[in-house]
Amino acid sequence: MADPLRHHGDVEARGMLDLAVNVYDGARPSWLDDALRASLDAVGAYPDPRAAQAAVAAHHGRSTDEVLVTAGAAEAFTLVARRRAWRRPVVVHPQFTEPHAALEQAGRAVTPVVLPEPFTLDPVLVPEDADLVVIGNPTNPTGVLHPAELLAGLRRPGRLVAVDEAFMDCVPGEPESLAGVPLDGLLVLRSLTKHWGIPGIRAGYVVGDPTVVADLARAQTPWSVGTTAAAAVVACTSAAAAREARRRAELIGDWREHLEKGLADLGIHHLPSTASFVLAQVGDGVHARLRASGIAVRRADTFPGLDGSWIRIAVRPPATTAVLLAGLAG
Numbered sequence: 001m002a003d004p005l006r007h008h009g010d011v012e013a014r015g016m017l018d019l020a021v022n023v024y025d026g027a028r029p030s031w032l033d034d035a036l037r038a039s040l041d042a043v044g045a046y047p048d049p050r051a052a053q054a055a056v057a058a059h060h061g062r063s064t065d066e067v068l069v070t071a072g073a074a075e076a077f078t079l080v081a082r083r084r085a086w087r088r089p090v091v092v093h094p095q096f097t098e099p100h101a102a103l104e105q106a107g108r109a110v111t112p113v114v115l116p117e118p119f120t121l122d123p124v125l126v127p128e129d130a131d132l133v134v135i136g137n138p139t140n141p142t143g144v145l146h147p148a149e150l151l152a153g154l155r156r157p158g159r160l161v162a163v164d165e166a167f168m169d170c171v172p173g174e175p176e177s178l179a180g181v182p183l184d185g186l187l188v189l190r191s192l193t194k195h196w197g198i199p200g201i202r203a204g205y206v207v208g209d210p211t212v213v214a215d216l217a218r219a220q221t222p223w224s225v226g227t228t229a230a231a232a233v234v235a236c237t238s239a240a241a242a243r244e245a246r247r248r249a250e251l252i253g254d255w256r257e258h259l260e261k262g263l264a265d266l267g268i269h270h271l272p273s274t275a276s277f278v279l280a281q282v283g284d285g286v287h288a289r290l291r292a293s294g295i296a297v298r299r300a301d302t303f304p305g306l307d308g309s310w311i312r313i314a315v316r317p318p319a320t321t322a323v324l325l326a327g328l329a330g
Contacts, residue, residue, distance in 0.1 A: 004302035005101035009314070010199075016296035019314045019324055022140070022167070022276050024197050024252070029244055032196060032235050037232035049225045056205050059237035060180045065210045068217050070232055071192040071224045072202035073166050074098055079216040080162055080187065081106040089132040093304040094119060095188070096140040096164060099306075103132075109281035114305040117264050118271060119144050123154060130156075136164040137176060141303055141312040143273025148176040156187040166191040166204075167275040172249045179207050187212050192236045194247060194276065203232040256315045262325040276315045282328065284308050295327050323325060 009020035049069040056066045069280075070076045074189045081089075081102040091100045093114045103110050113125050119142040128135055133154050138145045154161045167189050168177050179188045187208035193199040205214060225233075235241060256273060263280055270280035279300065285301050286310065300310035313324065 001049060001288050003101065005097040005104070006141065007097075007299075007302040008123050009296075009298040012291075012298060013296045016291065016294050017320070017323060018296050019316055019320065020296040020298040021199075021313075022314050023194050024248055024276065025314075025316050025320070026197065026243075026248070026251075028197050031238075032198075032232070033066060033239055035164075035231045035232040035235035036198075036201070036228055039228045042225050043095070046225050047225060047227040047230055049233075052205075052230040054223070055234045055237045056207065059242075060153050060207055062182065062207050063181065063210070066182065066213055067095040067207050068213050068220070069203075069205045069225050069230065070220070071226075071229065072204040073164065073189045074102075074204075075202070075220075075224060076189045076204060076206050076216070077102040077164075077234075078106075080134075080160075080189075081108060081217055082219060083160075083212070083215050083239055086132045088127060088130050090130040090134070092121065092126070092135040092139075093279050094139070094142055094306050095134075095136040095303070096166070097303060099134045099162070099164065116305075118142075119305075121150060123131045123150065126154060131158055132162065133159050134162045134164065136166070136322055137178075138167045138273070138275040140164075140167060140169065140275065141201075141277060141279050141298065141300055141306075142147075142271055142277060143275045143277060144271070145171060145176055148178050152178060152181065152183060152186065155183065160185055160187060160209075162180070163191060164189050166194065169245050170252050172246055172253065173306075184209055185212075192232060195234050195245060196232070196241075197234055201229050201232050203210045203229040203236070205233060217319060219264070234327045251258075252315055255317055255321070258318050259313065259315055259321050259324075262321060263328075266325065266328055268328065278313045278315065281310050281314055287311050289323075292326050293330075295324055297324070
């Protein structure tokens with residue numbers, strides 16, 4: 001591959017039984033489809049994200065100057081990387097590699113902090129002179145949920161702590177989220193594409209330090225958030241969405257428990273997860289053998305700190321999981 005940091009599960013899933021992509025495996029709510037279709041009536045005008053910005057602010061109890069709607073979390077990573085000439089940006093691994101790739105693309109020399117198994121954060125490992133720290137919570141691909149207090153404690157004068165909460169909606173009640181906590185030097189990045197099954201609509205946002213948010217807004221490409229994406233943000237931060245989000249999170253928990261029990265029954269080492277995926281150590285060559293049988297799981301050797309013996313398995317309903325477990329048993 002051209003750049004392992006830019007490898008993502010969608011490439012692996014094409015034409016196969018998909019346990020590689022962490023998108024909720026279920027129908028979209030009718031109210032979301034209605035909002036998406038209704039938005040088409042407004043695509044004759046340039047997009048206006050202000051309603052989406054206000055909806056996010058209300059959802060998290062923040063002011064609108066603490067919110068920026070983005071074209072998915074990926075755009076936010078690029079904006080953060082280019083915000084300034086970071087002297088020592090740190091990315092805590094193993095984690096989603098796009099922030100690291102965005103920093104390198106912006107010409108920044110990244111200091112990786114690679115956590116040992118079980119991949120829980122020890123703040124002592126973060127260099128004191130880091131002026132940017134990026135960490136996922138829950139972390140992709142480990143599924144580790146870090147305490148919010150621990151992450152907030154990473155803040156220092158002159159340092160930005162960017163917390164990727166793309167999978168926080170998998171956690172019922174989101175007890176460790178920092179999205180509703182106004183703190184200087186803190187930025188939280190969220191994605192709406194996974195939980196709501198709309199990866200083709202780039203919908204996300206950041207909340208946090210208003211000075212940082214203003215910097216990112218000035219660098220954002222005009223009209224980068226399209227009309228349909230803005231409508232998705234409004235719909236997915238509504239009261240109806242909050243109820244459905246929790247139901248989905250609880251269902252994902254049931255599916256994940258089924259997957260983890262199946263792995264345990266097979267004697268396969270894996271990490272307890274809080275997200276919509278499970279990191280399992282199946283051994284070298286198993287990823288390829290699963291592909292040969294038509295089953296796609298996410299290779300994990302592109303995540304710094306992991307090797308070819310690990311795979312990331314997307315949480316699916318029991319019938320789909322049964323196919324995977326049978327393949328692993330073979």
